[in-house]
Amino acid sequence: MQIVLKGITLVNPAQNINEAKDLLIKDGVIEKVGDILEEELKESKVYDFSGKYCVPGLYDMHVHLREPGKEHAETVETGCDSAAAGGFTGVAAMPNTSPCTDSAEVIRFIIEKAKDHLVDVNPIGAVTVGRKGEALAPIAEMVEAGAVGFSDDGTVVKTAAVLRSALEYSSMYDAPIIEHCEDESLAGGAMNESFVSTQLGLPSIPTVAEDLIVMRDIIMTEYAGGRVHIAHISSKQSVEFVREAKKKGIKVTAEVTPHHFTLTDECCKTYDPNFKMNPPLRSKEDVDAMIEGLKDGTIDCIASDHAPHASEDKEVEFVYSPNGIIGLETQLGLAVSELLHKKHLTFEQLVEKLSINPRKILNLPVPKFEAGEKANLTIIDTDVVWTADKSEFKSISKNSPFDKRLMTGKSLATINNNKMFFEGEFREI
């Protein structure tokens, strides 16, 4: 079958492309870029996306798919549905599953579950067995099975000694160690430590809990080699540490979530558990530092930390509520509203942060707009104004603080693996 995407502007900073050209796609492969003939149009199903952008499929490198273990909150399939609806054609699945993704078997299980989907799933393996921070997990076997990075996310790699081993060992495969940076002795609070936490009487986590580990990891990476990727960076000081480390040429990269560049700890004043996450929402100063870090390239990419929780688990007392929110279906809208329209980032920079850089960090090929390449793309309308509605989310879970939020910018369609998600449903192309 063949389709034509008409009226689009192709934007791919990886190829240095920003031009209005139509795409002819046949059996999921790009047949032709521009100059499409009348007769080719007649033989194709034509999608008119006049005035919209076509970019390499968006990629979210920090997603919790909950399978195996918590299929009542999300499955590989529903998580992928949510990704496709949000404009993403690929996600990296974090390993805090049950059983833990610390073996080639579980890596293969996840890949098998995702194999017929539009969305590519690249599993992240645990750094240590059971994410316990003691013995290294079988990193080489997991790489062979398809793991693209390693993380004990949910918790930090507990000791400097194990981190050193992990960096050295994973450097043989150029796989990043993705760190949830939080000093354990300062962890356990329900929100950011600030004047607000004092007012709310909630146990708190100071920003230094993050800063200490970011610094530890930078120092260790410089010493031991390998690559470290700072997951969900949230503190101003941590951004400064990464900025300085990059200047020195240390191999460190960083991601930020939309909630950390959009919301502050003031939101906790409602005691709504949908504002509880880890790292917690920080101060206005930290939020500004996230945007600054995105602008000057200190922060390489945007990732959702999509963390589904069933309502019976999440909608409880604030202190007892599990950390995290879903984010795949609001991420692009927030990025476009808060970063593009507020003129912090150009559209090209946005595409880098949401598609190109996360793939580079994980050593995945960046989709290209060229004849013979697989069609892996997202169609974006940067001007459509819409209201997030959790009842329409594809995710099983509804734990979003952005429900009813007005946003500008949305994905209209995603295409990958010879499939298309358009107007709320999947279709073969």
Added chain:
Amino acid sequence: MPLTSKHLLGLHGVPREDIQMILDTATTFREVLDRPIKKVPTLKGKTIVNLFFENSTRTRISFELAQKRLTADTINFSTSTSATKKGETFKDTVRNIEAMKVDMIVVRHQSAGVPQFLTRISDANIINAGDGRHEHPTQALLDMYSIREKLGKLEGLKVCIVGDVAHSRVALSNIYGLQAMGAQVSVCGPATLIPWQIEKLGVKVYHNIDKAIKESDVLNVLRIQLERDAGVSIPSTREYHKYFGVTKKRIDNFNKDILILHPGPINRGVEITSEVADGPYQVILNQVTNGVAVRMSVLYLLGTMNTNNLR
């Protein structure tokens, strides 16, 4: 004139007029408590649930007595009988209780924010009887009542809250309430027991108890929790007592009248000596009686404020 809110979640943002009204109404009920028949029919036909997810015998008894004196129907629900232990969610528990057509819920919980959470899932009037280390408004109201009873005013007084301010639910409520009434509030304790940036509330911070005693009219002495965080915050209760304990000798040094409050239960010999706790400056036992009057006042004002709430 009714109160400005149908709930008492805390004293943050509660206007002076409301506090004034609660304290004045409590004075009336305080007189009732001295009568041979200590009961009024004010809340007859109202159902009140005491929802205690955390054990606190004295607060619960005080509320229960206040409810009985007002002729309300009372149901007690505490964690020992709670369904939450059987895996029922907090929300389901509350909805089940709501289905029993209750008019008011008095709630105590170890997690801050639970009273706010309840207002979203219940139509009843919610009264916070202590949430985490957040607020405990009726305790602060009875503290203020006791100060006013003894000193005749609140305006212009210097009140120092001494001890484990960081883990206290009484401190914030006292700060908000006293400030609304025109008092100057300070806190005193080791730096590890003072909450982050509390001075932003307009509160002076002392790390020297003698200076605090010297400059205050009232000390509200908080309990030092022996079991708290195994020595990370303070080296020992012995050392705490040595440097922060309220003793007769320390007070006598300044040869002045100072009023001593303690929300109880007292750790004698730690935050306060028996000499002071039982001495001439304390109003600790008055606090207990006043507590019933203040809670009657709160229940009455909330329970009768809106006839639409009558079921």
